[in-house]
Amino acid sequence: MITKPNERISCRIFERASDASAAAAAEIADLIRLKSSQNQNAVLGLVVGSSPVNIYSELVRLHRAGELSFANVVTFNSDEYHPMQPVELQSASRFMREHLFDHVDIDPANIHLLDGTVSKEDAAAHCAQYEQMIRDAGGIDVQLLGVNRAGHIGLNEPGSDRSSRTRLITLDEPTRTEAASDFFGAENVPRHAITMGIETILSAKRILLVAMGEGKADIVARVVEGFASANVPATFLQDHPSAEILLDQAAASGLARFATPWLIGEVTWDDTTTRRAVIDLAEGVGKSILKLTDADYNEHGLQDLLAAHGSSYDINLRVFRHLQSTITGWPGGKPEHRKRPGDRPGHRDDIFPKRVILFSPHPDDDVISMGGTLIRLVDQGHDVHVAYQTSGNIAVFDEDALRFAEFVEDYCREFEIQADGIEKLASHIDKFLRKKKPGQLDSDEVLRIKGLIRRGEARQGARCCGVPDHNLHYLDLPFYQTGRITKSPLTDEDIRITVDLMRAVEPHQIYAAGDLSDPHGTHRTCLSAILQACGVCKDDPWFESCAVWMYRGAWQEWAPHQIEMAVPLSPQEVARKRVAIFKHESQKDRALFPGSDVREFWQRAEARNADTARRYDELGLAEYAAIEGFVRWDGQTGIEL
Known part of the structure; x- marks a missing residue:
């Protein structure tokens, strides 16, 4: 039911992403049970991507608990890259097996997937056959959908006709750029795909579109409140009699009911x-x-x-x-001799200097997102620790790993150092990387080399900000150590590692990445680890004096109405921050996982910090070169994975 007059499609909005996923899974499960009681098949239209993962996890949980059988389920997936072998990491076939099919009692004969290996000459016939199989199954009962920033449903590009059916299409450059991270580089993304057409999707009896996170807020607003247009294919869902969008609060934040x-x-x-x-x-x-x-x-x-x-x-x-x-130039508070009458007191302004932990999800988020504030904290005498939560090893180009391995081998040869292990390692890396196929997972040896590259860059970046080496902590949280884009869930071990560091430092300030538009969810997972660790430590005596501040910058920025601490930067501090970011050479010039923003990370950070300063200036506040903004965690709001 549409609850706001300006919304053209029904929306259900949930406090947490997990609640939205559970609601979608519950509706699908209820349909399966109903159809089973009527001795009928439940025909599901399924998709791949980040949004449906938790839906499939919940369906698997219900099955393992003995509450749901898939014996009467027939499935049709909406799209597949072309060309694409079913065993490849990025294939819909492998995704569906790993996240759903291999964990439930579905009849393999009831699984229908578009064939990424079919020749272009045979594609039209394959698509026509797929359409016929959908009709023979009685049509799709529930079609599950996600949406990307361009408003795709399936892989229907902007401009797709309302009456389109399943077909082979050419992917636009923005689509390939957005998918680059899944393929370890835009150059590896296939140029074509096979997708259900818009009319095929709209023929489903029921449609559930699920969108999570702030990164989807803009496109959700266009889909829900804009007019139906081929420029945003998802807007055609407005014409469907039983389509509904399930959102978490972050994805719904661009809707007028929340924005204005x-x-x-x-x-x-x-x-x-x-x-x-x-x-x-x-x-x-x-x-x-x-x-x-x-x-x-x-x-x-x-x-x-x-x-x-x-x-x-x-x-x-x-x-x-x-x-x-x-606005404060003293993010950690002032010492007594610098305080003046009329100064606004900060949190626990009686404590100086403070112990500080800056948690950085990847090895460069510290300097990209709050490098200027980090410089100020160190320069003003605080005991600053930086904790790198993950190795970031999958974000290093193969040629960089090969270059470092060759350097070590040449060094040993030059100085006649006997190191058989190093020679064997260099040989393995050379042979492996030269034969590596696009999208192939790295070996453990290559991942270790790439992790060391990023660790060295992090050390150099932190040194530029004045942080001593003994205050750098490389946590290497286990959830990240999969060697692939998809990560494992958080475990007690991730929380224990985080808690141990907190209790060792007993910080007065914690800085955590609240930049949840990171397309792969690492920031969200890392923030969840910190907040869960805070929950463990909440009764520790030191925690009463601790404030948790959330920063942004790598993927987005806080808006002025959200900011609770604005740290202004001088031109000199902006320049120092840039130098610190430049130390991350593996991410310079061209990052392996750039997201949809084509600018380098230092350019994004400087532009966002300058824009925040411009907005403050135009609102009538003092004019600064740049501002880094922070929001304080209130101790209540949780972050759902």
Whole structure:
């Protein structure tokens, strides 16, 4: 049921991503049971990708608990890359086996997958046969879908016709770029795919589109609130009589009911909503906050805010003072001799210097996301530790690993060092990498070399910021050590490693990556490990004096209305931060996993920090070269995987 007049398709919004996945799995399970009770098959349309993984996990759990049988289930997958062998890592066939089919009692004869090995000449006939098999099965009862940033359903590119059926298509460059990380480089992504057409998908009796995370917020808003258009194929779902979108709060954050609720109905004007509305108004009319007038409020749908809180002057001043209070050049607090009358006290301002742990999910997130603040903390005398949560070893190009292995071999030869093990290692790496196929998993030896490359870069980057080597911690959390894009779930061991470091340091400040748009979910998993560790430590005496701050920068930035601590950077600090990022040479010029943003990481970070400073300036605050923003974890909000 559509609950907001501006939404053109029904949405169900859940507090956590796991709740949305459980709801989708429950509906699918109920259908399977109902059909079984009627001696009928349940015909499912399935997809691959990050969104359905937890849905399949829940279905497997139900099966293992004896609560669900797949004996009456028939499946049709929506797409497959072409060419693609079924055993390859990126194939829909392998994905579905690993996440669902191999773990339930489904009849293999009831599994239907598009064939990525069919010749182009035979593709049309294969697609026609696939359509016929769907019809012979009685049509799809529930079609599960995900959506990418371009608004795909299946692999239907923007411009796909509403009446399209299953066919071989050519993938656009943005699609191949977004898929680059799955193939260890855009050059390895197939140029073609076979996909169900839009009409094929819309022929399903029921459609569930599942989207999770802030990275999907923009496209979700376009799909739900925009007009149906071939430019965004997912908008055609608006025409379906029983289509529904299941979202977590992060993916729903771009909808008007959350982004600008005052434009579509009554709201409660608390501090957060007021701040967001005033900042949105100021940026919309191009004025600083203190220049907004009653007329501005009235002409842009904020009459109720005026009525609730009085004149524009009073509201402006309140919001302006809040923003002003977020700005601090002393993120760890001031020593007594630097404090002045009128200074705004920070968290536990009586403690100086502070012990600080900066948790970095990958070996470069520390300097990319908060390198300027890291420099300030060190320069201002705090005891700063950096904890690299994962090795980041899968994000190193093969030629870099080969170059380092050859260097060690040449070094031993040059100085006549007898090291048979090193020669054997170099020989293995040389032979393995020269024969390695695109997308093939690295050997353990290659992964170790790549991990050491990133560890050395992290050390050099931290040194640029003044962090001593003995304060660097390489946690190598086990969940990451799969050698592939898909990671294992968090375990007690991941939490124990994190807890042990916290208890060893007993920090007064913890900095954690809240940049949850990381396309592979490592940031989300690493943040979950930190917050679960905080839950373990919450009764420790030291934890009462500890504040947890979340940073961003690698993939997105906090908006001004969200920021609770804004650390301004001088041009010199921006330059020092850049040098620290440059030490990560394996990620320089061209990263193996760039995501959809084609800029280098240092360019992204500088642009986002400069944009935050520009927005503060245009809102009427002081002008700075750059600002790094932080949000404090309130100790309540959890992060779901």
